[in-house]
Amino acid sequence: MxxxxxxxxxxxxxxxxxxxxxxxxxxxxxxxxxxxxxxxxxxxxxxxxxxxxxxxxxxxxxxxxxxxxxxxxxxxxxxxxxxxxxxxxxxxxxxxxxxxxxxxxxxxxxxxxxxxxxxxxxxxxxxxxxxxxxxxxxxxxxxxxxxxxxxxxxxxxxxxxxxxTTLCLYYNKELLEENGIAFPGIDASQPWSWDEFVENAKKITKDSSGSGPDDAAFDPDNITVYGTMMPTDWVKFIPLLHTNDSGILNEDGTALGISSDAGIEVIQSIADLGNKIHCAPSNAMAKGAFSDASAMLMNGQVAMVIDGGWALANYTNEGFDVGVAPIPAFKHPADISWxxxxxxxxxxxxxxxxxxxxxxxxxxxxxxxxxxxxxxxxxxxxxxxxxxDGGENEAKWVSTYTKVDATQMCEAFKNILQADTTVLGDNVRVKNFPVIVDNTIVPALDNVWLGEVSAKEALEVLDLSDSIDGYWK
The missing domain is CATH 3.40.190.10 (Periplasmic binding protein-like II)
Structure with a gap:
């Protein structure tokens, strides 16, 4: 196991x-x-x-x-x-x-x-x-x-x-079905690619006239349904970095990994969801009217969100049959747990x-x-x-979610937690994590999420050589 x-x-x-x-x-x-x-x-x-x-x-x-x-x-x-x-x-x-x-x-x-x-x-x-x-x-x-x-x-x-806890892709089953999108699988070794995720988010996104991002008549200022939300919190973009052979630090812990070409690609791709492709609310909207991602997904305003296992109770306590799948991958499957x-x-x-x-x-x-x-x-x-155990104990776990059949949800999380590609979170492994991430990287990315600077411009100038001290294990 x-x-x-x-x-x-x-x-x-x-x-x-x-x-x-x-x-x-x-x-x-x-x-x-x-x-x-x-x-x-x-x-x-x-x-x-x-x-x-x-x-x-x-x-x-x-x-x-x-x-x-x-x-x-x-x-x-x-x-x-x-x-x-x-x-x-x-x-x-x-x-x-x-x-x-x-x-x-x-x-x-x-x-x-x-x-x-x-x-x-x-x-x-x-x-x-x-x-x-x-x-x-x-x-x-x-x-x-x-x-x-x-x-x-x-x-x-x-x-x-x-x-x-770990990260997953939560999705509104009705919105995917309405747009002819097959549900993503629960096999942690075969997640959607990032490109598949983006294309499906575009299919679901509609403005007030029913046009989507690929339509000439699409109005990005009057969107009624979004395909996804930008995963701008570090807890959400770190596992995406891992799917692209990156992380907060490089493999040997001697320099920033997020500033590499692979790291920049992930950060810029996240920003593009809201600022370029318009299949996600803007950063300002995500901190305002769309701040409750779980509520937005349940009421059909958003179709898919990358979020943590802690959000599962938000859905099950409301009796909402949420879909759960592994997070989309850039190069290969990966996730973090802690x-x-x-x-x-x-x-x-x-x-x-x-x-x-x-x-x-x-x-x-x-x-x-x-x-x-x-x-x-x-x-x-x-x-x-x-x-x-695939038997009595697992059935008891599933049965604790009394308002909805949580079999699919629990199976998906089980697969993610047991996958070889799910690794210890950088928030635990990286020494001086608050100094490096909370105090430096997060503020540097604020303007990226707003679309005012590129990920390359924000990350390549960072010099954290005095703060980087490797990994705990």
Whole structure:
């Protein structure tokens, strides 16, 4: 079974926290079987009559927090001699709070960490290396989770996430059918080419008189239906770079990759969708009236959008039968995947109960049971390999989406996550990612999206030699 790579920061804001609950215990990760009741840690404590405390910090809020609370309650029900002390900190304050606790030597046993910080904190000794704990438990994380959920080097395991996300092409089935366009397949090794994607977007785009971009009478100022939207967020254009043998950095991490001819081709092609071909809203419109891509796709104003797995619940919660396919490719299939970091403090090295709960929380089969018990759709995608069994576990995952038949959607995401061409996101791998991307590349591209400068003009002048420090792994 193919598996891929790792973590994130943005993803956590966007992806619903999908973590353990239910009667399955720790299953494969903890070495327990379904319905086993108390775990070894709980049974050991019960003889002493003491209740072991595990401190747990997250940034979840609203429905996401309620979901986490339900998982904790279920774990405590199965393990009555363990008390999970929950703390939920607003995201805007979270990293500052954790930094302060680290400086004071009072880190919680288990805590969320933005994906961009995990390797850095691990290298500085601020995180517990989980590799010895997994080895003592007889567990190889790569045998349990997709690689994109594991923050690891050859020597260390710093975190295992509690779900993953990736990018896909969402599409409105009715709009494709109305224009005689066959649905894209779900085989991640055979996506549409970029040219096919653009041609189909042009077929769907119509102005108020019904003319399309190739018609002489077409009026780009009065478009009523767009074929797609420009994927201008870095999280969306990075996987497209990979389909063209590019990325934020070059292959050995010594220079910018996005400034190469291949990178420039991708960026200019994205800008042309709205500024030249007119099969996508302008950048200004995408930040205004068309800012809610999911709503635009559901109401038929847009036919196709490149977006993340976190958006799946937007459609399924509305009972909308959205189509899911691999992203279009320039030269070959590719994608990225990542997850949030869930870490342990070095102070918790001897806290067996903390590691027991950690494994429970990071087993997606428990997340599925929680969703079934609560009747809610999952926001994140499975990272636990046993979910992709083609049988009972996979059927349970599909059944969590109660308002629509999600068989096609789940199968498409399964194929993307298992593809050899789906790699760890640059947002996790690239050192100094915020400095390079958020502070430099993103501002430089603003005028490209507006059509005021070309991608070549914006990217070839960038000099980030002082900021580039290669990859974490």
């Amino acid at each position: 193919k598996k891929k790579l790792l973590a994130w920061f943005i993803g956590v804001c966007m992806v619903c926290t999908c973590v353990g609950c239910g009667s399955g215990g720790n299953t494969a990760a903890a070495g327990n079987t379904a319905g086993s009741g108390q775990t070894e840690a709980s049974q050991a404590e019960s003889s002493s009559g003491e209740k072991k405390k595990v401190t747990f910090y997250m940034w979840a809020s609203d429905a996401e927090q309620e979901f986490d609370k339900a998982i904790v309650a279920q774990y405590e029900k199965e393990n009555p001699n363990i008390n999970i002390e929950e703390n939920y900190i607003p995201y805007a304050e979270y990293l500052s709070k954790i930094n302060t606790m680290a400086a004071a030597g009072s880190m919680p046993d288990i805590f969320n960490l933005p994906e961009g910080n995990v390797f850095e904190w691990g290298a500085k000794g601020a995180l517990l290396d989980l590799k010895p704990l997994y080895e003592a438990a007889g567990v190889n994380p790569s045998d349990v989770s997709v690689d994109s959920a594991i923050f690891s080097t050859d020597e260390n395991v710093w975190s295992v996430g509690y779900n993953v 997850t949030a970091g869930l870490c342990m403090s070095p102070n918790a090295a001897d806290n067996k109960e903390a590691f027991d709960f950690y494994q429970y929380f990071t087993n997606f089969t428990n997340s599925i049971q929680a969703a079934l018990d609560q009747g809610v759709s999952l926001g994140g995608l499975p990272h636990t390999l046993e979910v992709f």
